Amino acid sequence: MTEAMAETMQVRAAVFRGTDGDRLSVETLALAPPEHGEVRVAVRAAGVCGSDRHVLDGEWQVPLPAVMGHEAAGVVEAVGAGVRGLAVGNHVVIAWHQACQRCGECAGGKPWACTRARSNDSLLPDGTTRWSDAADGSAAFPYLATGAMAEAIVVPEFAAIKIDERVPFDVASLIGCSVGTGYGAVANNARVVAGESAVVVGAGGVGLSIIAALRLAGANPIVAVDVSEAKLAEAERAGATGALLSGPDLAERVHEATGGGADVAFEAIGRVPTMQQLPELIRPGGRAVFVGLPPEGQKVEIDGLLLAYEGKTIIGSNYGGLVPARDFPRVAGAYLSGALPLDDLISARVGLDEVNEAFDAMRRGERTRSVILFER
Template identity: 80%
Template sequence: MTQSIEVHAAVYRGDNGDRLTVEPLLLAAPEHGEVRIAVRAAGVCGSDRHVIDGEWNVPLPAVMGHEAAGVVEAIGAGVRELAVGDHVIVAWHQACQRCAECTGGKPWACMRVKSNDSQLPDGTTRWQTLDGDAAWPYLAVGAMSDHIVVPDFAAIKVDERVPFDVASLIGCSVGTGYGAVVNNAKVVAGESAVVVGAGGVGLSIISALRLAGANPITAVDVTEEKLEEARRVGATHGLLGGAELAESVAALTAGGADVAFEAIGRIGTMEQLPGLLRPGGRAVFVGLPPEGLELRLDALQLAYDGKTIIGSNYGGLVPARDFPRVAAAYLSGELPLDDLISSRVALEQVNDAFDAMRRGERTRSVIVFEGAE
């Protein structure tokens, strides 16, 4: 077993506003059932922004990032399904693999999961500061680092033809959008759909809706630029959000959409969602809001019209099943995922990437590490 190695990572300490510092840390060798991955690409996701903007609480100091793709570099004892040199996508929701939910095909509903608390399955971390204090990988991944250690079942082997930047997004934004359509809403060909929010997850939902044969597909955002991006990946119509949104959607869909997705995590737009539906329609909450907020919905509208509210946790993904499916759809040309990446940056530019996200200037930034080509 190799010793700890020094890595460079984007760390949030909570004492410098919303700024991350790129600094050296120590990463222990993989233990039983774990693998070390040389990260080649890491997505810059809104969930990370919730943390560094003080809206979600996590153990500190935190190694940020949870969308990762890379190459297996070392394996611990007991690892049999992976080998050094394998290309992998990392799953951040690291379910226990043993409970009734996991064995019943719903790992996203696992109640024993520890990765939400930035812990590996044994409740610990493999990270340390140079001073010897524990550091915690966000969602048990810590993707914004040149190397990470994760459980072997969280590293899903992927076809080597998938570029690392695209593969990293399959691990969260693309996988979540695909899963929301296929697993949660179970969209069938010919159904009408509305997607509120044309960021990275929203565009992933639109791409999956096109793959599923939904029609029409209406994108909603606050800028024409974002709506143009949505049309490029599959939206048939684009609407600017506002007070008349429900009437506009009804006119496009002959009375309301069959299914509507909220991909922002804003209370106001989440409350609008049921009003965009026809009777019997499904509202899918995909975006994640800050902690502690409550929704106000018209209960009579939901009951009388038979509308359904669906919560989407990680798109209901089964990573070992769904990641390869998404990768295959990309390789066949059915999912044009390259269009979702607006910029590729170095690790040292991570704060600039988050600032651009706050300004709504980018669809998805991806941090690219050495060896990604």
Template identity: 55%
Template sequence: MTTISRAALHVGSPVLDLVDVDVKDPGPGEILVRMGASGVCGSDRHVLDGDWRMPSPTVMGHEGAGTVVAVGDGVTTARAGDHVILAWFAPCMKCRACAAGRTWVCTGSHSETCLLPDGSSPMTRDGEPVYPYLAVGSMSEYTVVPEQAAVVVPDGVPFEIAALLGCSVSTGFGAVVNDAGVEPGRAAVVIGAGGVGLSIIMALGLAGANPIVAVDVTDEALELAASFGATHLVRAGDDAAAQIREATDGGADYAFEAIGRPESIAGMPELLARGGTGVVVGLPPEDRPVAIDALALAEEGKRLIGSNYGSTVPRRDFPLLASLYLAGKLPVDRLITHRVGLDGVNGAFDAMRAGARGRTVVVF
């Protein structure tokens, strides 16, 4: 049996096609989800604009939440009717990294090839496979994911909030808490005040960082950053580094790059105090190496680390983030500036390319 699902399909053009796809019933260890909301994320735009190569045709969306419709044999962590957040990186739970609890660097996952653990796709069109982006495909009314990619959260968390918890918020929060281990009273700078950057700022506030310097190219973005807890605002430009050093009394203890721009990644060591830590959170285009002043890192004891998904462990971190939201400590609802139906998704990507800030969410 299959379920007919309206979906946003990428077939090579930056413009998504809205088509019907067939979604199979869940097999062993799989879950069929009726989507409630999907974030419109910069990572999706990288695929649409040709920065990253993915299997094609691709049902876009990786940041989603919805309701469990049915579960396959052997599924024990969810049942029909549960509300779930979808994780875009489903660990195999068998490799050395998974055995050590480091599921975010699993070497046996099929997510990055947009396939289920058995190597198949749950979606077809006219009998031919289509590939759910990162094995999620949240810009579809229905999707099938492996059990480890669906995490039950309280029904009181709205789907549009839960969707963002599944990627941008968990990535930003995890970069601060899991990767950098930010300590209270330490100075931090965040480059890029988009969805992930604002999530980093929220997490820095919870961690007690001070000052928190936000850097972006527009006043609109900086005003948003201030509303989320940034104490100092810097327009990107030639004198930005000097302004950051002044605001942080000589350099930040932590710097977070949240846009994936090679030039700003290369400039991170200059923003750090001795012994400071730079965290690369944003994802640049493929085949764009970054030149780093390695001597400055070594001589001044600075560190530059990568953050993959904020080192998120979904079953541990998604419920935590949901509880913080419900307690009023993570104002994720203020990240959302636009809500659209699936037919508005191309306009949402156009707005993103034009520099729109905050987050657009597709609501089903």
């Protein structure tokens, strides 16, 4: 289907209006056809991610009403004028950080550092939205320029990355955020090499993805840290060689497990106390990588002398330093080869009408990752 054949369509979506606490409503909205350089994707799977929960719980502010979701995979079903690299029927993973493709950072191969991206404003690169209320025509906004918890979405061509059709949609959706972020934090940000020791604080979806990527990189030992014994068991299945319950003597136990501190430590929760503790878990010359995203405005206090005197490095990880067009197919290939087992990262598969229950389960710490499946 070309742009000329596409028309505005009615789409069921999970919408956050901010008028009913942290609840989402499943509504029918109007989705305009793709414009120049854009594609419409029939969503087949969308992950339930902690970044969405930050919005629902009032920790991050976005334009409302918001079509939530940003971690998705699906099938291209319409293309706008000027689209050259995608065709109807292609299987794609969605990249939520939609870089401008023109600034110095983008030209330098660092799209994750783009200063002109409109995705944080829940707008497409041209500063508009394709969503509107089906009744009165008022605007609705796709969270992170994606709005993936919907039957269909419109995104720029460069935000829909073609992947091998053998990758199941539920697994493919995770490549767009949690798995991609975890892989990128290991491969792009920390640049872990075989034989390095690692500790991962937080065994949720991103933490488990980091652990899987560490195993792929040949790290050893890989120590998982969490407050939940059930999640630590999941971490060991994902590739952790050891598991520690969090506690006041955590640094001492990590140093014992790694022979003096880890070469690299990852915080995958976004909690200020664990972020502040991370440098204590690494050896002199080690790297501490902040992957989890805290609520807006919270400050992290670090002992500057500890960093300077012991030569420790803090690394910020925005979207795992991903170059989606390069890294998404790499992750998909590693999955298909069996080198990166990802199926076990999904703890529940639900329908769109169960979206609130999925977020409630996340808040209770009961699931590593829920994925919403769409039947078409």
